[in-house]
Amino acid sequence: MTTSSIRCRVWWARPSIETPRLLGLLDTVERERHAAYRLAVDQVRFLTARVVAKALAADALGIEPGRVNLDSTCPDCGRTHGKPRVVAPQGHPPGRALPELSISHSGDLVAVAITDGLPVGVDVEQERDVSVDDLVRLTLSAGELDSFAAVAPPDKDAAFFTYWARKEAILKATGRGLAIPMTRITVTPWDTEPRVVDSQASEVDANRMRMAQLDAGSGYRACVAVIAGPDFPATGWVSEHDADPLVAKLA
Ligand SMILES: CC(C)(COP(=O)(O)OP(=O)(O)OC[C@H]1O[C@@H](n2cnc3c(N)ncnc32)[C@H](O)[C@@H]1OP(=O)(O)O)[C@@H](O)C(=O)NCCC(=O)NCCS
Incomplete structure (x- = not known):
């Protein structure tokens, strides 16, 4: 597998930590959603997924994670629980693709997938x-x-x-x-x-x-x-990575 053939990266995290620095990466809507979860386990899963998503998008865009905005407007009802979409940061060249993300959480795992513009x-x-x-x-x-x-x-x-x-x-x-x-x-x-x-x-x-x-x-x-x-390559287009060090670095 050559690095250039990889078009999709999937990052795995084991949600465990909540710190003021991590919470500080959430915007107002995300803080409301985080606070609305009744169980601590759901809160930490939500926070971890957002932190990983922002760290990955920041790396792709060449900006700080705190400058990444994710728009989760649902296409069906307009509420903010839909698929997260990376908002173009100020100065992003028009016409240049934005990274695409997807998030999933289950049990003790969070998965975040990122591509260079493919859904x-x-x-x-x-x-x-x-x-x-x-x-x-x-x-x-x-x-x-x-x-x-x-x-x-x-x-x-x-x-x-x-x-x-x-x-x-x-x-x-x-x-x-x-x-x-x-x-x-x-x-x-x-x-x-x-x-x-x-x-x-x-x-x-x-x-x-x-x-x-x-x-x-x-x-x-x-x-x-x-x-x-x-x-799109027939094989070797996906790789899997450990996101825990990313979260620890930002905590
Ligand atoms: C979101 C959904 C996939 C839930 O799946 P789940 O197995 O319970 O949970 P997962 O952890 O795997 O996925 C949740 C993540 O999917 C993402 N997501 C939400 N809506 C999505 C959508 N329409 N398409 C793609 N991804 C979506 C979000 O990132 C969400 O996590 P976040 O809210 O913390 O950012 C499912 O509830 C769904 O499809 N909802 C939207 C469709 C729907 O019901 N519409 C009618 C009501 S408005």
């Missing part, structure tokens, strides 16, 4: 005890339900959360998220390389959606999806 979606899911058989009908397409029925019982949870992470990554790349029903997309079977097989959603073009399975560690399933341009 990206990342999703991490901690495998947990849920009634998988009820959820699959809301999640899987008819073709996927057939594949899922053949999965051995001990693998059912892993299979379900793999499908979920793949489909949520795709939908997050579009910026619409779960406003698009997951059942409109069909992906490859859970134990094979991720790819869109069929899309009944106008926002998802199967030919342009590139996906990669991520290594989130035991008990987690994770995937990243990028809406690719014509020069």
